[in-house]
Amino acid sequence: MAAAVWMELLVTIDLDPRFKTELVRLIRDEGLDQFGELMEADPFEEVPLYSRYAQLEFLDTLCVSEKNRVLIRAAVAHMVKVVEYSRDYYEDRSCDYLCMVSVVGWEDSDGRSELLIPNLWIGNMRDDRLRSMRLHPAQSRRSEFVADALDGDAGLTLSEGLSHFLGESYVDRVYVRLKSMSVPWDQ
Template identity: 35%
Template sequence: MSAGIDPRFRDDIERLLADGDLLDLDPLLSYDGYFDELPLFATYAQIAFLDGLPPAERDRVLVRAAVAHLERILAHAAGHPDFFCAVTVTGWDEPLLVPRFWRANPSRGVFEYLRLSPPAGAAAVVAGLLGHDPDYVLHEDFLDGPGGRRLARVFVTHVDHPVPSA
């Protein structure tokens, strides 16, 4: 796995992960609900250390940091077959993209209802942020609503940890 945290912001990213309770990995391995989606950051103030960068560069730093942390989570989860985690990228209508950690226990049935689409427009943006790294598989998740079909998130999984089949 090759995504990494930009060395210029390593301490800030680690603080961000700590503030979001994302460094304590054991509690991430089980969830009593259907699925959970934990954001890398909750407020723009938390990522003010990136204010000097153009928006596309901020997105790149944040998405790559989230994918790097996903690698830690997956390594920690080895041997836990009832656990799945991916990075999801949301915020497509916002000034900045928001990477999140989408986690679920497959035995709870979420994958019977999750319908992911092959990568297209938004996934191409995320692929670019990841340098088109072949270690990552991208999917798009759309929701149907009163205004029609809209993109909810792009899923980023590692090739060795695919989305479980239903």
């Protein structure tokens, strides 16, 4: 397991009990409960927690920032389950599997004004096409928003993905992964 080092860490994130039934249904409706299908990627997949705003009507009583908090926490709680499944799936063979959450949708949002989209990001770290990917330290307000949503859970690591436009860099993704999962492109 060259790129993934498995260590036991306590992650305290769980589905919001007020919306647990609806969040489980959302995960099922998006096919994210099909763990076996989340074990392979070429070279990576980014699978959204939701695909239609209508799926989120159960959150209508919440403000936008609280909706984002519930969704980010749900994605991270589910990521932990996927990683646990992957440990059994890859138990007897070598793997370079990585599963993390990528939070996107920052173009017009600071997390408080528009809905963000948490995704399960799964990658095959043996694929040469991922060699140029770089994760950067979490330093922006966007990462701060995600860290706050996760109550600064010590079992998690946050990183940023940068894009460039007209010579300027900006954060287009905030990544969340288990601290026990190392990646070759941390900077």
